[in-house]
Amino acid sequence: MNIGFITPEYPLKNSSRSGGLGTSIKNLSIQLIAKGIGVTIFIVGAEEDEVIREDGIEFHLLKPKKLPFLTWWVSRKKYQNYINSICLKNKIDVLEAPDWSGITAFMKFTRPLIIRLHGTDCFFCHLEKRKQKKKNFFLEKRALEGADAIIAVSNFVGKETRDLFDLKKEIITIYNGIDSEVFTPLSIDREEKTILYFGTVIRKKGVLELAKAFKKVLEKDPEVRLKMVGKDSTDVFEGRSTSGLIEEMFEEEERKQVEFIREIPYESVREELAKATVVALPSFAEAFPMTWLEAMAMEKPMLTSNIGWANELMINGETGITVDPSNTDDLANGILRLLNDREEAAAYGKNARKRIINRFSSSRVLEENINFYNSLLT
Template sequence: MTIGFITSEYPHANLKRSAGLGSSIKNLSKGLVSKGVKVVVFAVFQNKDKTFEDDGITIISMARKGHRFLGWYFERKHIEKRVKEEIKAHHIDVLEAPDWTGITAFMNFNVPLIIRLHGSDAYFCKLENRKQKWKHFMFEKNALNKADFIISVSDFAANVTRDIFKLKQEIITIYNGVNVTTFKPKSELIVKGRLLYFGTIVRKKGVLELAEIFNGLVDKKPDVSLVLIGKDAMDVFKKTSTLSLFNIKLNAEAKQRVEHINEVAYSEINSYIASAEIIVLPSFAEAFPMTWLEALAMEKPLVTSNIGWAKELMINNKTGYTIDPKNHNDYTNAILDLLNDETKQKIFGSNGRKHIIDNFSTEIVLEKNMDLFNQIMQQKSEA
């Protein structure tokens, strides 16, 4: 069996920066290879054309051509043509693509196409209560309607997406998984009072609320510190740096206790997770976040938001606390409660790792994906 993934994100030094979407595809791809499945990744909208191998996975980097007229259409037709060539060359049996901006809109393939819901532009616009560009909605709807199968990384994302696009197709939920060997507890010394946020510095992930929360925390526990790891992003409403908006919200004392690290290698992130006492992820918009999975797998207590997907991943008062990020006082007090109770930190951390191992480890998630791919292959052979 050979599976092809079409994606604009994939973590590798030869490609553009990748986030959680790329990490989830890489985790699945490596798992499939370990089961004897061949994997071809089409990394689209890149800076250069290049084909190379990575951990037994064939990566085909495709440069954006930059068509001057109807670029959105001709770019997709260029991708379609190249993918069709590689389907023949590599004997690809099944294709998969994410829902984000409808990469596969207006494409037609002679092998089954899966769209996996990691969170479309329409989905995030809905959660952020902002207007989506009409063309992006059209691309995403077209891609979803052309899909032979739709998978979602959470029930919440499936239900919201179904409502937005009025979908009639069945949507199968298969959660994202995490490698519990790569992400495991480390013996590194924990920095007392250190909080860690990691992810893009962007409004939808609750970083502006985190500034207010941290102000209240510093007032009550002056020795607390906060490390932010992630690239700054342009704020969708203020049209300026989100990090600058975050810093404006900090009071003078809190500013002295915050460190921002623009970027670290994916292979190094677990060292930063290990050094933190508590992980704070007050996001308003996720599908099923890899950051949460990784932190839980490393036995870290989390204080997160309590929205939709959170209830499928976190167990409130067992793996951490789930709280409305807009309720700054309650969020601050939840962090303070954990900072003042090392025993509870250890209990929550242990519960979190067990929860991941039992439900979201790569092995468990991989088997569910393998079952689906085998089912698709069976239907294909009977057609």
């Protein structure tokens, strides 16, 4: 069997152009290759057309075709025709694409197409209570209606997406998985009193609330540090740097306790996780975040939000602490509790790793994916 993935991002070596979507595709692809299943990956929206090989995978980087007023249309037709030609050449059996921005809308493929729900623009606009562009809704709905099958990475994102787009298709849930042999506790000296946030620095991830909570933490212990690892973003409401908005919240002395690391190679994420005392990820909007899986697999004491998807992954008081991310008092108190009670924090970390191994390990999730791929070929 051969699988083709269509994606706008992937964590290629020596590249930081990727987020959780690309990471989840990489994890699944490497596991498929290990099982003897062929993988071809099409990265759309690349800077240049290029074919490369890495980790036993053939990558086709596809540059948009630009024409005045017609770039999006001619680019899609270019992608469609090229992908169909490689499907024939590489004997690809099934294609898979994400839901974000409806990248497969108006494309017709010669192989069955699966759309995997990692969270549409409509889904995130709904959770963030902001208006979505009509064009984006139209393209996402068109792509979902044109899919031969739909997979959701959590029950929450599946139900919300079905309701938002009034979909009639069956949606099954196959959770994101993590290789617990790769993401495992490391023997690295811990940076004491360090809170780690990692991921895009963006409003929907609760970073502004985390900054407010951190100010309250500093009132109790001025030696605590906050490290924010991830690329910056332009805030949807203010129209300027989200990191800049965070920096403005702090007085001069407080600012010395905050460190921004804009982007690091994917391979360096494990080291940052290993060094952190506490991981804080108080997001308002997720589908089933890889960052949470990675931190849990590495036995990190975690404070997260308690919304929707969170209750399918975290267990409050067992794998960590979950709170309403809008409640900055609870955020601050939860962080201080994990910093000050090492025995409790360590127990949470061990329980979190056990939960990953028992329910969300790559090997378990891989079999669910392979069975589903096979169901489309019979």
